Amino acid sequence: MSSEQSTALSPSSEPAVPALDFRRVRSVMETPILDERKWSKLPAIPADAFIIDLEDSVVPAAKEAARQRAMRYLADPDFFGDRLVLARPNNLATDWGRDDIIALAEANVRLMLYPKARSADELLEVRELLAAHGAHPLLFPIVETAGAILDLRAVARVPGLGGLFTGIGDLSVDAGVGFRDAGGGISHVLDHAREQVVLAAAAAGVSSTDTVYATDIKDPEAVRVAIADGRGKGFTSLVTFYPPHVPLINELLTPSERELAAARELVGAYEEAQAAGRPALIMPDGRTVLLLDYARAQRLLARAEAGVPTAGDVR
Numbered sequence: 001m002s003s004e005q006s007t008a009l010s011p012s013s014e015p016a017v018p019a020l021d022f023r024r025v026r027s028v029m030e031t032p033i034l035d036e037r038k039w040s041k042l043p044a045i046p047a048d049a050f051i052i053d054l055e056d057s058v059v060p061a062a063k064e065a066a067r068q069r070a071m072r073y074l075a076d077p078d079f080f081g082d083r084l085v086l087a088r089p090n091n092l093a094t095d096w097g098r099d100d101i102i103a104l105a106e107a108n109v110r111l112m113l114y115p116k117a118r119s120a121d122e123l124l125e126v127r128e129l130l131a132a133h134g135a136h137p138l139l140f141p142i143v144e145t146a147g148a149i150l151d152l153r154a155v156a157r158v159p160g161l162g163g164l165f166t167g168i169g170d171l172s173v174d175a176g177v178g179f180r181d182a183g184g185g186i187s188h189v190l191d192h193a194r195e196q197v198v199l200a201a202a203a204a205g206v207s208s209t210d211t212v213y214a215t216d217i218k219d220p221e222a223v224r225v226a227i228a229d230g231r232g233k234g235f236t237s238l239v240t241f242y243p244p245h246v247p248l249i250n251e252l253l254t255p256s257e258r259e260l261a262a263a264r265e266l267v268g269a270y271e272e273a274q275a276a277g278r279p280a281l282i283m284p285d286g287r288t289v290l291l292l293d294y295a296r297a298q299r300l301l302a303r304a305e306a307g308v309p310t311a312g313d314v315r
Contacts, residue, residue, distance in 0.1 A: 020111075020138060020313045022163045022207035024306050025049050025084065026253040027246045028239040032057040033066050033073075042080070047246045048308050049084035051239070054100050055091070055115050063096045067103055074107040082310040086140060088113035092126060101126060105135035110314040111162060112137045116170065118147030120154035127160060138162030138314070140209075143197050144170035152196055156204040163207030164197050165239070184215060198234040210235040212249070217242050227252045255304045263297035270294040 029047035031038045033054070042050060052073060058066040070087060073079055087109050089100030093116075104112060112130075117123050123141055130137065139160050141148065144167025148155055156164065168190040172179045177189045186194075194210060201208035210233070214226040223245055230238050231253055238249050255263075270289055273281040280290050 020084075020162065020309055021306070022049075022084075022111075022138075022140075022209075022309070023236040024303065024308050025207065025209075025237045026308065027249040028086070028209060028237055029243070029246060030057070030239055030241050033069050034058065034062055041243070045243050045246055046250065047083065048237070048250070049086060049111075050080055051113065052085060052087045054087070054089050054096070060095075063090070063100075067096070067100060071103060071107050074104070074109060077311060080311070082312060084111060084309065084311055084314070086111040086113050088115060088142075091116045092122065092129075098129070101129050102133050104137075105130045105133035109135055109137045111140065113140045113142055113165060115142045115167070116145055117141050117143075117155070118145050119151045120158050123155060123158045127158070136160060140165055142167040142170075143193070144168070145174045146171070149193050149196060152200045153203075156200040156206070161204060161206055163209060163236075164201045164204075165209045166194050166197050166211065166235075168193060168211075168213075186213060194233060194235075201236075202234065207236045208234065209237045209239060211239045212242075212245050214245075217245070220244075220248065223248055224252065255300050259300065260304055263300045266297045267294060267301065270297075 025048045027047045028049045028051060029042065029045055030051040030053060031042060033039060033052060052070045054063065054066050054070055074085070074087065077085075087104050089104055089112070090097040091114075092098060092101070114123065114126055117126075123139065127139065137160070139158065140162050141155055141158070142165040143149060143152065143155070149171070168186070169179065171193055172187070172190055175189065178187050179190065181187050185191075197210075198208045210230045212223060212226050212230070214222045216222045227238060227245075227249055236253075238253065240246060240249060266283070266289055269281060269283065270293070273279075273289075280288060282288055
């Protein structure tokens, strides 16, 4: 990394971004903004956060109308109740991206997704454009290009980062690889990219958000498998386009009472062992418990106790 880029990625003197830990969010709902029937149902969906999308779900001829509708809903926080709202403009390289970002800035956007970035430098350009129009939102890059994967360490260090999203559908097109392998699973190249996003986000201390990639979106068991896969890989939240997925995401990304009870038992037993000068212990069921197991249990309990953030955390 050049000295110029290193300086650009260091903490700046710009106004502080809202204090928000998106790692406590579980479910993120995305619905086409110009689909009135689906949009009217959003307030009843129990998602932790919603996406106002101006990009993939809007055809070129409707971009202006979608932008105006987005401004309307950003100005009406009561529509989503106390849930979080992320706005997604088009990429700067498109015919609409610059105008989208300026409009979102003037609407005082607080949480902003940014699609198809190819480098940390591009994200810094976005931040400069937002700042020039008086906005300093938390920025959530969608990692969905080969360039972003190769520049991921720098991407994760961009000032004002709220978290990283994956976009392996677009990544499969950009990289020229198939989405699924011969066995029906997500291709190895794309799975590796997902893992890199989790690690980069963890290193930066921010959230990592994936999408529910079920083989059959209407099959609850297939959806559960996909959600479990996301949780197992370390993602802190999941996006869905299908409302019935939201309760399942919330259920499976919330530690169960059984998990919490086991964690409390482990923490208590390990702390007793530490007090006695032992660095490890054997649980009644024969499991060996080490410091890493203790730390993992503490993290689980902390997530459960923290609760889900609301819009009040970013006002």
